[in-house]
Amino acid sequence: MSHKSPKDFFAPLAVGAPAPLREIPARPSRAIHFFDPSNPKMVDKIPQMVGTVDVLLGNLEDAIKADNKVAAREGLVRIAQETPGLGGASGTTQLWTRINSLDSPWVLDDLTTLVPAIGDRLDVIMVPKVQGAEDIHYVDRLLAQLEAKAGLTRPILVHAILETARGVANVEEICGASPRMQGLSLGPADLAADRKMKTTRVGGGHPGYLVREDPRDGDVTGPRAIFQQDLWHYTIAKMVDACATHGIYPYYGPFGDIADVVAAEDQFRNAFLLGCVGTWSLHPKQIEIANRVFSPSVEDIRHARRVVAAMGDGTGAVMLDGKMEDDASLKQCLVLVELAEELAAIDPSLKALYDGIEL
Ligand SMILES: CC(=O)SCCNC(=O)CCNC(=O)[C@H](O)C(C)(C)COP(=O)(O)OP(=O)(O)OC[C@H]1O[C@@H](n2cnc3c(N)ncnc32)[C@H](O)[C@@H]1OP(=O)(O)O
Numbered sequence: 001m002s003h004k005s006p007k008d009f010f011a012p013l014a015v016g017a018p019a020p021l022r023e024i025p026a027r028p029s030r031a032i033h034f035f036d037p038s039n040p041k042m043v044d045k046i047p048q049m050v051g052t053v054d055v056l057l058g059n060l061e062d063a064i065k066a067d068n069k070v071a072a073r074e075g076l077v078r079i080a081q082e083t084p085g086l087g088g089a090s091g092t093t094q095l096w097t098r099i100n101s102l103d104s105p106w107v108l109d110d111l112t113t114l115v116p117a118i119g120d121r122l123d124v125i126m127v128p129k130v131q132g133a134e135d136i137h138y139v140d141r142l143l144a145q146l147e148a149k150a151g152l153t154r155p156i157l158v159h160a161i162l163e164t165a166r167g168v169a170n171v172e173e174i175c176g177a178s179p180r181m182q183g184l185s186l187g188p189a190d191l192a193a194d195r196k197m198k199t200t201r202v203g204g205g206h207p208g209y210l211v212r213e214d215p216r217d218g219d220v221t222g223p224r225a226i227f228q229q230d231l232w233h234y235t236i237a238k239m240v241d242a243c244a245t246h247g248i249y250p251y252y253g254p255f256g257d258i259a260d261v262v263a264a265e266d267q268f269r270n271a272f273l274l275g276c277v278g279t280w281s282l283h284p285k286q287i288e289i290a291n292r293v294f295s296p297s298v299e300d301i302r303h304a305r306r307v308v309a310a311m312g313d314g315t316g317a318v319m320l321d322g323k324m325e326d327d328a329s330l331k332q333c334l335v336l337v338e339l340a341e342e343l344a345a346i347d348p349s350l351k352a353l354y355d356g357i358e359l
């Protein structure tokens, strides 16, 4: 757990730094869309993506060539300064970045460049390969010093990628390490390597990880159904519990098979059902999938609203469509109703869809 005493937990870590938030806002972040700020073709597309995706993330870490690290950092500064509606208190699309890892030769310059130049536009800084609370404490103090020096009035939030075995083992202390902690993402590629898992895929299942039906009538050579299992179920469930415990938000992560939109949708939906609020998008075509999957369906909202209406003061048990509903199932329904309200507030087409639901 954090080494701070309860009375110090919400105190700024540098004189003049903005006060930490007491609650992490539930801003919609169904897709965190990654782009390379040193890639001119991607950069060209950023202005028209504002308003179509909840989060644009300028990536500085893995997937950016070593020779392009400085260009990516400088490109991100330019994009943040020149793109209307991107990031900051009034942004319609949030601006996040993924900095280089804390042991890399680039990370110090990432932070000391970005915070003074675009700290007022950066909503969240994603920190890769977080191993324990000590990594968050380091970033926390440095950000406070840089925020104070830059005269920022809004604290920049921090998001950790869970992509080492030690990080997974320490997930609780990572979530509780700082009031800046906004959420966690699954990092299936680095995590697989660190754990010495034998999958070479970036996210998703594996045909070899399966459960096979028992032999039919004892015939071990006959046909038997197989069901592919989810390699990431344990980690995502652990991450969801840690995030819920600390009032922060869990996200799926990358799905690298860009062409396989069906499997991407399945992975995203499993994560949505387990409690994640969003996922990463690596390619423009994954944004629409994420937006759809992480927005509750009309059927779910109709059902949830009917339960809310039937439950009156919220206590007791009622029968609805042959099923028992009570105080607990009401709370399940309120999760969906509140999510629909948050999404309707930023997405006029969803507002029209949800407003038009007849009970
Ligand atoms: C394990 C991890 O750490 S995951 C996170 C790190 N990885 C990333 O961030 C990867 C981000 N995505 C990418 O680099 C690219 O999408 C790739 C390499 C996967 C595929 O790129 P391409 O082969 O160029 O894809 P494709 O040809 O389908 O692209 C179509 C168009 O969309 C553009 N595009 C592709 N990806 C993106 C993106 N993430 N954002 C904006 N535009 C994009 C391309 O530049 C291309 O533009 P054009 O029509 O003007 O030529």
Ligand SMILES: CC(=O)C(=O)O
Binding pocket: 062, 128, 161, 163, 186, 187, 188, 189, 190, 191, 253, 254
């Ligand atoms: C997400 C990420 O960085 C990984 O899977 O390694």
Ligand SMILES: [Mg+2]
Binding pocket: 062, 128, 163, 187, 189, 190
């Ligand atoms: Mg990684």
